[in-house]
Amino acid sequence: MVDVTIGAAGVIPPAEVKDVELYHPKSWVTKYVFCQDAKVIAIQYSITALSIGLVALVLSWLIRLQLAFPSSLSAIGPGDYLQFITMHGMIMVIYLLTALFLGGFGNYLIPLMVGARDMVFPYVNMISYWVYLLAVLVLVASFFMPGGPTGSGWTLYPPQAILSGTPGQDWGIILMLVSLILFIIGFTMGGLNYVVTALQARTRGMTMMRMPLTVWGIITATVLALLAFPALFVGCVMLLFDRILGTSFFMPAVVEMGQHLKYRGGSPLLFQHLFWFFGHPEVYIVAVPAFGIVSDLISTHARKNIFGYRMMVWAIVVIGALSFVVWAHHMYVSGMNPYFGFFFAATTLVIAIPTAIKVYNWVLTLWRGDIHLTVPMLFALSFIVTFVNGGMTGLFLGNPVVDVPLSDTMFVVAHFHMVMGMAPIFVIFGAIYHWYPKVTGRMMNDMLGKFHFWVTFLGAYAIYFPMHYLGLLGVPRRYFEMGDMAFVPQSATTLNGFITTAALIVGFAQMVFLFNLIWSLFKGKPAGSNPWRATTLEWQTPETPPGHGNWGKELPVVYRWAYDYSVPGAKEDFIPQNQPAVPRTA
């Protein structure tokens, strides 16, 4: 039998981390609107990201309706369709996933999990959110400008992105580029905070190797984003110059409707390099935080320490490093030296090794665990399955010989929606169900949560599994309608109808989620401070929701790693990180 003796030799006074001078809100406006508290900024980021995500969800319905009932919806023209797919992709990848993982979860969890009072540069952090909001508003504005938003595809490839054949050539593309530039500026301000806070504001006892994997995931993704977003910035600035000032960075000599344009000599391939030099790390900017969060969800809800913590940390870092040397696997069909193709195929497939280590470790964490099938756990489990599924098709597409015929088909669409669409979204849902009690003090409704989970999970497979098959048939992506293609049987249309039905149902389930989110705020069961009986610091705050400054009078002191679940001999099946070491008594 073991008991805890506080004040004995194992306990140290919390002295060495300097307490910071906190900013104190003086009015309602500085408390809830122009607020420098990371928790409020996190909620602002999350609400904005979810709202704009809802727009992208509606766009996806419109895309699916067109695909299921081609030429029977007079409201959707070919131009509209291109605009829908462009904005759907861009919003989901950048303005929803990136912003929610880093701006939302990063802001809320990093200070709490490392035992800090707030971010290290709170003022810059606040500006970061407002610049992000401005970027979102500029993006939304493009829907209301003459010509509408850009329809160039989310990759914005020149020359077509700024030529008159593409919808949104007047204003859409300009606002899109300006919005991205703003987003990157805003993100850089936030990103500095996330990294420096995790490095410099850790509380006494919180070594790097005692940090929860969530923090490791978020800061690694932030480092990736800080180094990769400049590539998008460069591409956007130069494309904007080409569009507005008539330079020829990317624009070759073009004859448009019989007229020679003033452009000449530019290199569209250069843009592709810049775009994908950002674009591939972007996949991991979305996936690595998901890896981290899902590790914590699984460990907590299986009441078992994470298997191979060190390997998990190393794998996150290695994946991050490798993600910078694989970008050209998005460009196999753009034409390149075969040796380059070989190099990029090799680096791409090497990423499977650290990724597989992570998957094995998740599964081995579950092995003989005391698995609680709570809603966060269900989503975490669905992440593993979906991520493995999506990753498998990645092995196909990473090989140039297989990629070339599959390129620009629905197979690619199915692949990336599984691996970086549904999988991270499952983690986001799991994380929201998991941390909602800490943010609001109330539990989310379990029945509605389970309903939401099953419809979303099964629905995702109903949508994306058939899409692989369509891709193998050769059905191209981004096509407004298929027309008569000899190699596409009539049954493909029937299948498209089925996929659309599933997509509409899954979309409806998200309304249930939103209802639950709002309803639980008022009517949810009071959660207490640690409903999941978790070890990490954010569950040990003196108040729930955590008050201004997070920790009351004294900062917590950390004595152990984040995964002391089901320790043999301990009274409870979890030992919080700030519980002092226990002298063994006879």
Place this chain on the structure above:
Amino acid sequence: MSITILFVLAPIGAIIAWWLSQQRLTAKPWLEVGAIDDFPGTGASSLPAATIGLGVFLAVVSSLFALFISAYFMRMQVADWAQMPAPKVLWFNTGVLILSSVALQYAQVAARRGRMEGVGDGLIAGGLFAFTFLVGQFFAWQQLNAAGYFLATNPANAFFYLLTGLHGLHLLGGLVALVLTIDKVWRGFALAQVRLSVKLCAIYWHYLLLLWLVLFTLLTPWVGEFAVICRQLLS
């Protein structure tokens, strides 16, 4: 891209790897229950958060400019490239920017030695020199425009305006921080409260000087030959 990876991402990666290697990544945290005193050297760095923040920011700026330079080299290979002459005033500007950096270094040394008046003088001189540099850059633009080297005539011109403009914007941002620091000195803050700001300004200025020297070397035609050789070595 190879330039970006070689000159910026690889060093940054090396710094991250070195730093991680100091963090006892091979520790077995599940066995190590106890107070921090048992695990020395794993807490936060003794540097102030703002210094590390500036370091991270400079890494981002390096990545940004390295990518621009990569694009510059890649675009240069197309046949329509026509290098334009560098205005003479750029030499003057370079001198002024060096003086600006020297002045800030002087302020920093004064701050370390506790001479407040030296800090104020150094900061103001540095600010004025930097402002002169920006005006000089604007002159260079005007001269080029007057000589018919417009932005859109040739990609070489476009890169010149873009890179000098972006460098100027970064310097302008630095000037805002510098003015805030000068304001602190004027309002009679204690030396201890301005020392860090002065040091960070000086670091940023030295960085921008270094960046300018790199850009100047790449943008002037006499190094065009040199650039060709570099490019061949790199690609």
